[in-house]
Amino acid sequence: MTDDIRQLSQKLAPAQPLPSRVASILSQEISSGRLKPGDRLPTEHQIAESLGISRNVVREAIAQLRADGLVRARQGAGAFVMEPEERLAIRLDPTDLENIEGMEGLFELRALLEGEAARLAAMRRTDDDLAEITAALEDMRGDEKWSEGSIEADLVFHRAIAKATGNAYIHTFVCFICDQIRRSIHMARYANQIKQLVEVNVGEHVVILDALKAGDPEAARSAMVHHITEAGRRIGVILRNEQSNAAEGIAAS
Amino acid sequence: MTDDIRQLSQKLAPAQPLPSRVASILSQEISSGRLKPGDRLPTEHQIAESLGISRNVVREAIAQLRADGLVRARQGAGAFVMEPEERLAIRLDPTDLENIEGMEGLFELRALLEGEAARLAAMRRTDDDLAEITAALEDMRGDEKWSEGSIEADLVFHRAIAKATGNAYIHTFVCFICDQIRRSIHMARYANQIKQLVEVNVGEHVVILDALKAGDPEAARSAMVHHITEAGRRIGVILRNEQSNAAEGIAAS
């Protein structure tokens, strides 16, 4: 209920914070090529005046760009666009994920990363990790909170596996990619059909968990790749070359 | 008040802009768990006063955190720490990379990602891709610009392979991780010994390129994993389980 209100207010409100909108404008100027690396962008005063806003707002916008390593401000000289290789953060453009090609690319990356993560997790998982993963699986199949809870439990399952690798970076990256996918999916028509597919989904998770329990790296990796490939197919994403790989996986398990 | 500023500037890098330093402090408060998701962080006034700075600076710092999705500010209510799953960007803390454990984790992730990238590239690379990769290799072995140029050419080589996967996300992530590593390495004592090791390094690249030319996915992956493992070992990073994998790779090639 409150979710509906929040969605609506997000959708309709042009009242996204002003500095963020200015930051979007500027970053679009950069990514579109109108401002090339090395260029100096207009002075804060000029930007403020041309947009009819205060210099404070402009400074906050530039602070956001600076945090991403998109521009570098030098006192007395100006703010300059930096080389694309120097960026300090990864931020995915949500609009890239609205079409199916973007989703396919992201799913491929996800299968790749999480497949390897499952392999490492099979070798390194502690008993605590296993308990956490098992608990997440129980949450998935358990309650009636399908629409919201099962998706959440699904994510907890995947995150727990990434954490079981013992590598904080892998954990960070897997979490990030999964969340990007979830955010995009939530916007689409996914929750509708998930109800019928929960059993299948849970079944695939069980295969993964079994491989982790057995400590079989290749089986874990194959099962994870297969699961993600299938999960993608359920929402219309078809991966190019992983099908054969996934087939191997299902045959091996 | 000014004492606080002096303390603060002594504590952290003196050259970094003030708002970024404040953002680091706050984000550290969050990642260390002193501020948990859902918590409201102190008011801008309190932060400003406690650090002896202006509210303007605090606002710019919070703007950076907001851009990353680390906090969400609601007018009239306050700024709240968001769930870690809601992050919009990945930013690696440079201090995490100063110790050897952080480097090991990042190298493991890199081997994983780039290994798979090489596998995909072997299947999908176009002739144009191959030409680009070959050119990068030529640049590496060619000129006398060892200290700077060869490192750069090395990166170009890896980036070109990631691009040859045809997956923009893989390309983005690989570029990002490589840059993080390069930035850390540049700070360290890497360029000193690279001169003696260029031949070895080039040799490993040749193996990768041959596998890509032949279109052999597994050989490409193995060679890449081996190369990254060795590159890590050259600067003191030892990966846990990839050695055996790399041994397979070198045996297969």
Place this chain on the structure above:
DNA sequence: ACAAGCAAATTTGTCCTACAACCCTATAAC
């Protein structure tokens, strides 16, 4: 005429104050 150095203009960095918009709570009125 040339060079070095100095001074002024420009630009970002920081601080300050003020007010609007908004949220939350406590109090008052019914």
Place this chain on the structure above:
DNA sequence: GTTATAGGGTTGTAGGACAAATTTGCTTGT
């Protein structure tokens, strides 16, 4: 007891002022 309202607190935006640093151009000395 419930609702309305008023108040304080907090973020959002505006605008002005000065400090710090850089760039540029001009002056001045040789």
